[in-house]
Amino acid sequence: DAGVTQSPTHLIKTRGQQVTLRCSPISGHKSVSWYQQVLGQGPQFIFQYYEKEERGRGNFPDRFSARQFPNYSSELNVNALLLGDSALYLCASSSYGGSSNEQFFGPGTRLTVL
Amino acid sequence: GQQLNQSPQSMFIQEGEDVSMNCTSSSIFNTWLWYKQDPGEGPVLLIALYKAGELTSNGRLTAQFGITRKDSFLNISASIPSDVGIYFCAGNSGNTPLVFGKGTRLSVIA
Numbered sequence: 001d002a003g004v005t006q007s008p009t010h011l012i013k014t015r016g017q018q019v020t021l022r023c024s025p026i027s028g029h030k031s032v033s034w035y036q037q038v039l040g041q042g043p044q045f046i047f048q049y050y051e052k053e054e055r056g057r058g059n060f061p062d063r064f065s066a067r068q069f070p071n072y073s074s075e076l077n078v079n080a081l082l083l084g085d086s087a088l089y090l091c092a093s094s095s096y097g098g099s100s101n102e103q104f105f106g107p108g109t110r111l112t113v114l
Numbered sequence: 115g116q117q118l119n120q121s122p123q124s125m126f127i128q129e130g131e132d133v134s135m136n137c138t139s140s141s142i143f144n145t146w147l148w149y150k151q152d153p154g155e156g157p158v159l160l161i162a163l164y165k166a167g168e169l170t171s172n173g174r175l176t177a178q179f180g181i182t183r184k185d186s187f188l189n190i191s192a193s194i195p196s197d198v199g200i201y202f203c204a205g206n207s208g209n210t211p212l213v214f215g216k217g218t219r220l221s222v223i224a
Contacts, residue, residue: 056209101209
């Protein structure tokens with residue numbers, strides 16, 4: 001079975017531009033979470049979506065938005081990019097509910113803002 | 115954002131040695147997870163813990179959920195070169211978002 005997939009793998013943008021990152025969860029998983037990981041740090045939570053509804057939001061500005069589609073895939077959008085948005089953006093899927101808090105990560109999208 | 119206190123930050127060990135790392139939180143957690151991340155990759159789940167005092171093994175890896183529910187430990191026995199990477203602890207309570215440590219960078223000298 002395929003794991004979590006993300007696209008693109010790498011992206012270079014300039015300040016002020018907008019970016020859309022995509023994620024497909026593990027088959028059967030209904031929850032997708034997005035994380036930002038800057039160099040030397042652990043992942044920081046941005047959003048969680050379950051059944052197309054936002055279930056949680058981290059301490060990120062409104063320039064960050066996301067959505068989940070009926071097939072449970074998800075997009076993360078970042079507007080008005082800043083240099084500080086350069087990071088590895090990780091998507092994680094989980095089955096949600098019950099005793100499963102286990103999240104399974106994709107390979108990430110490396111965003112560089114120049 | 116909130117992060118867990120993970121130590122040590124880095125370790126250089128000889129192949130065959132045992133490794134210990136730990137993670138502490140100011141909050142009580144219901145779940146502790148341990149991940150390993152290789153360069154250019156996403157974190158890979160190693161062990162999940164759900165009960166205070168729980169001790170769980172995955173091959174040469176053993177992790178424990180602290181009795182206070184505010185800490186967790188990961189041990190790697192008889193390290194090998196492929197153990198190199200960054201190990202992250204993560205925890206949460208109920209349906210709150212996962213909070214991660216800053217990672218322990220492990221280097222193994224053959």
